[in-house]
Amino acid sequence: MPFEPLVTAVIESSLNTLIHDDPELERRLARLKGQVIQVHLKELNKTLTFIFSQQIDVLANYEGEPDCYLSLHLSVLPELREQANITRLIKQDKLVLEGDIQLAQKFSQLMTDCKPDLEEWLSRVTGDVVAHGLVQGVKNVGAALHARISKHQNHLGQVLTEEWRVAPAALEIAHFCDQVDDVKSQAARVEARLAKLLERV
Known part of the structure; x- marks a missing residue:
């Protein structure tokens, strides 16, 4: 075909x-x-x-x-x-x-x-109780897998930032962003002063 x-x-x-x-x-x-x-x-x-x-x-x-x-x-x-x-x-x-x-x-x-509706389809073959148990079992396994994957992702993130120092930690990124903001505001103040001095000259 x-x-x-x-x-x-x-x-x-x-x-x-x-x-x-x-x-x-x-x-x-x-x-x-x-x-x-x-x-x-x-x-x-x-x-x-x-x-x-x-x-x-x-x-x-x-x-x-x-x-x-x-x-x-x-x-x-x-x-x-x-x-x-x-x-x-x-x-x-x-x-x-x-x-x-x-x-x-x-x-x-x-x-x-x-x-x-998988539960409805399964119930036609296995009966309501078995179908409900199977669907709930699959959902529970899915939730457990999701939790485990999430845990491994967090662990990998900690290894990369804390142990191997490949990536910066969240606090380091926040501190860097604060420093960038400080530099920007200082630059804006210097620019404003220069503009005033140029006006006087």
Whole structure:
């Protein structure tokens, strides 16, 4: 199977599964029925076309004219929820938008709210108690890893500043900044005195 159809099939089936699991997302999908949105992803230099009906069809190649065309980085997509952001993003060259702005906002809301509920999915296979225990266990392991990484980063920072003296300590940086400020204020006072002397001469 070629790569592009495989990618579009995965995106399509994932989105449709997530939407059909949530009645609120299904209502939002119904409001987009009959619309076509084309999204050019700058990271991949690829264009995907989203066709809305009872489900979402995702195509890599589309010959027709879309109702809305977007060219953006994926990180920009959540910002389209607010209309004020759209104008700013266009001015900053982070977004190219042709067509219906409100359609772009509805699409952004739908895409950013399509988040999987792992606990719900697991509960269908394992039951509620086991699913809850597994998800909590993964969260606890993640929190422990994050704490350990944070501790190692602090330790490395102390080794670099205190033992190896490769980087200056925070107090040394603050003292240096204070000294720079003192020199700047002294220079400003000297400059003011010189200006007064020049006026007298």
